[in-house]
Amino acid sequence: MQFQWYPGHMMKAKRQMQEDLKLIDLIIELVDARIPGASRNPDIDALGKQKSRLILMNKADLADEKKTESWKRYFMDKGYSAVCLDARSKSGMKKIQNAILEACKEKIERNRRRGILNRPVRAMVVGIPNVGKSTFINTYAGKACAKTGNRPGVTKGRQWIRLNKNTELLDTPGILWPKFEDPKAGLYLALIGSIRDEILNLNEMALSLLTFCKEAYPGALLERYDIEEEAEASGLLSQIARKRNCVKKGEELDFDRVSTLILDDFRSGRLGRFTLETPEDGGWHERG
Numbered sequence: 001m002q003f004q005w006y007p008g009h010m011m012k013a014k015r016q017m018q019e020d021l022k023l024i025d026l027i028i029e030l031v032d033a034r035i036p037g038a039s040r041n042p043d044i045d046a047l048g049k050q051k052s053r054l055i056l057m058n059k060a061d062l063a064d065e066k067k068t069e070s071w072k073r074y075f076m077d078k079g080y081s082a083v084c085l086d087a088r089s090k091s092g093m094k095k096i097q098n099a100i101l102e103a104c105k106e107k108i109e110r111n112r113r114r115g116i117l118n119r120p121v122r123a124m125v126v127g128i129p130n131v132g133k134s135t136f137i138n139t140y141a142g143k144a145c146a147k148t149g150n151r152p153g154v155t156k157g158r159q160w161i162r163l164n165k166n167t168e169l170l171d172t173p174g175i176l177w178p179k180f181e182d183p184k185a186g187l188y189l190a191l192i193g194s195i196r197d198e199i200l201n202l203n204e205m206a207l208s209l210l211t212f213c214k215e216a217y218p219g220a221l222l223e224r225y226d227i228e229e230e231a232e233a234s235g236l237l238s239q240i241a242r243k244r245n246c247v248k249k250g251e252e253l254d255f256d257r258v259s260t261l262i263l264d265d266f267r268s269g270r271l272g273r274f275t276l277e278t279p280e281d282g283g284w285h286e287r288g
């Protein structure tokens with residue numbers, strides 16, 4: 001699902017989020033593990049000031065494991081709980097419950113001191129489009145979980161999914177806008193496929209990606225396309241076009257087709273498990 005954001009949408013999303021936040025203890029924020037910085041909403045920290053926080057680095061199956069670990073340390077150093085995840089896999093969900101309780105332990109302890117026992121933690125999932133919010137809720141909540149508050153006579157409004165005796169989850173995720181105003185974040189979001197390709201220059205994106213691959217993951221292009229990696233990005237693109245028979249009539253290379261092919265290979269993980277940014281980003285995008 002890809003979105004176009006306008007100031008009106010952003011205001012509405014922000015207002016909705018402020019309303020929902022009144023109901024919850026914990027914000028479960030999903031980010032894309034391939035771009036954990038650029039896939040965060042720019043206002044989430046200000047919006048969620050008083051709340052417990054858990055960051056789920058989703059699509060970790062597509063990301064570089066070492067870099068995911070360094071991002072995890074980075075988030076934890078900043079005081080968040082952080083867990084990496086493949087939201088499609090049920091087996092990854094076991095660690096989530098512990099992480100939720102860990103993230104809320106101060107709140108649970110405060111309640112306990114006040115004599116409030118067995119009050120479930122109320123959580124909501126938030127994130128920019130396409131990070132896997134719905135997938136996560138479906139996998140985590142599963143079919144077995146009864147929705148509360150959807151019986152006749154119960155006040156209309158937000159519905160809660162009772163996950164277990166300790167946790168309830170708001171059934172609709174908060175959708176927030178990405179950092180598209182930052183050109184670097186815009187490029188990263190485009191590369192992972194979060195911005196509609198039609199409004200982007202495919203050739204430039206593919207060239208940036210090739211520059212990145214060559215520098216950050218030497219050998220990956222050779223392995224996938226059997227090409228000479230020493231060339232400039234434009235030379236790499238031409239080599240791949242020839243290898244993959246991306247030619248128009250008259251032997252002219254079809255750069256749009258080869259660019260799409262490379263981007264698809266990257267987005268599906270066929271090129272390898274790549275993370276585009278590190279906490280101390282190297283700036284490869286400026287050299288492309």
Ligand code: G4P
Nearest residue numbers: 001058059060061085086087088129130131132133134135
């Ligand atoms: P959203 O609610 O945040 O907008 O995201 P959603 O759950 O719809 O997930 C977006 C796409 O990402 C889905 O692919 C989903 O299967 C995929 N996805 C979610 N979590 C993971 C994960 O941990 N790993 C991987 N590899 N993929 C994940 P889709 O429906 O096929 O959409 P698309 O890929 O055709 O855009």
